[in-house]
Amino acid sequence: MALMHRQPAQGLLHHSDRGEPYASDTYRDLLEQYGLTASVSGRGNCGDNACMERFWATLKTELVHQQHYPTHDQARQAIFDSIEVFYNRRRLPRTLGYQSPEQFEAGLN
Numbered sequence: 001m002a003l004m005h006r007q008p009a010q011g012l013l014h015h016s017d018r019g020e021p022y023a024s025d026t027y028r029d030l031l032e033q034y035g036l037t038a039s040v041s042g043r044g045n046c047g048d049n050a051c052m053e054r055f056w057a058t059l060k061t062e063l064v065h066q067q068h069y070p071t072h073d074q075a076r077q078a079i080f081d082s083i084e085v086f087y088n089r090r091r092l093p094r095t096l097g098y099q100s101p102e103q104f105e106a107g108l109n
Contacts, residue, residue, distance in 0.1 A: 003034055010035030015052035051095075059083075 002008070014036045016022040022040065031038055039052075063082050069075035088101045096104040 003030075008034070008036065012036050013039045015039045055087075 012035075014031055016038070021027060022038070028038065059079070059082065063078060064075075067075075067078065069078065090100060092098045092100060099107070
């Protein structure tokens with residue numbers, strides 16, 4: 001979805017955890033097709049990629065593991081809302097100078 005809507009420049013770092021989906025040939029081929037560089041933590045060292053590890057841990061703790069979603073579509077919509085509505089537009093992280101990620105990125109352009 002991000003590739004279609006955002007069209008990132010080649011060389012962009014794609015951060016993920018060491019989960020199985022991110023190690024698949026299909027996923028790796030997609031990153032290569034768009035010229036993206038994978039960034040994952042070293043085995044047993046979550047500090048290598050602490051920002052993304054923290055993001056996924058928070059999402060799973062606050063949204064995924066606390067709810068039961070009757071359908072895949074309802075889970076997908078809740079996760080989309082959490083990321084696109086709250087995380088990217090309303091959350092004000094200290095590491096971005098108390099700006100939302102959307103505001104921070106706009107200031108880069």
